[in-house]
Amino acid sequence: MLWGSGQPEPYAFSRERSVRRGLKFAVMGGSVAVVLGIAAAPVIAASTEICSEEICISDAWARATPPGAETAAVYFSIFNKGRSADALLSASSSVAPNAMVHRSVQTRGVVRMEMMARVELAPGAHVTFAPIGYHLMLAGLKQPLAQGSTISVTLNFVKAGKLTLPVQVLGIAASGPK
Numbered sequence: 519m520l521w522g523s524g525q526p527e528p529y530a531f532s533r534e535r536s537v538r539r540g541l542k543f544a545v546m547g548g549s550v551a552v553v554l555g556i557a558a559a560p561v562i563a564a565s566t567e568i569c570s571e572e573i574c575i576s577d578a579w580a581r582a583t584p585p586g587a588e589t590a591a592v593y594f595s596i597f598n599k600g601r602s603a604d605a606l607l608s609a610s611s612s613v614a615p616n617a618m619v620h621r622s623v624q625t626r627g628v629v630r631m632e633m634m635a636r637v638e639l640a641p642g643a644h645v646t647f648a649p650i651g652y653h654l655m656l657a658g659l660k661q662p663l664a665q666g667s668t669i670s671v672t673l674n675f676v677k678a679g680k681l682t683l684p685v686q687v688l689g690i691a692a693s694g695p696k
């Protein structure tokens with residue numbers, strides 16, 4: 519499947535910025551924990567991160583879509599904090615009948631999308647879903663994704679089972695959560 523010429527050119531998510539963001543959260547979490555006590559820390563984490571016992575998903579976002587668009591891509595980060603391997607198998611969403619795990623590969627300026635039967639998550643692995651790379655493709659959108667809204671996506675893992683996460687819809691040209 520080729521990226522349609524009518525779609526905005528996707529561009530790479532800034533790894534440097536995502537690292538800085540992580541540091542900022544660590545500092546914030548630390549200062550809040552000092553004020554409110556250790557028990558407050560998980561509450562802070564829950565607003566940006568959804569965790570099972572071993573899998574954490576953070577920073578889920580999507581771009582707003584123009585009227586009539588039938589597809590949208592969803593991005594997030596997965597961390598396997600457990601001691602055993604897991605794998606992402608499939609996904610679903612209330613806003614579209616089809617949710618597929620894809621990978622974009624750019625070759626000589628052309629972006630191709632491949633279906634992924636599974637995405638392996640080794641113990642300790644961080645896997646980032648971002649423009650030009652892994653993404654969750656929603657197909658058959660029931661209505662456009664509106665900037666500022668939140669949609670719900672469920673990811674299905676071999677071991678962790680189903681994890682449902684809120685996905686913030688950013689601007690149509692966004693490159694990631696700020």
Ligand SMILES: [Cu+2]
Nearest residue numbers: 620631653655
């Ligand atoms: Cu795709």
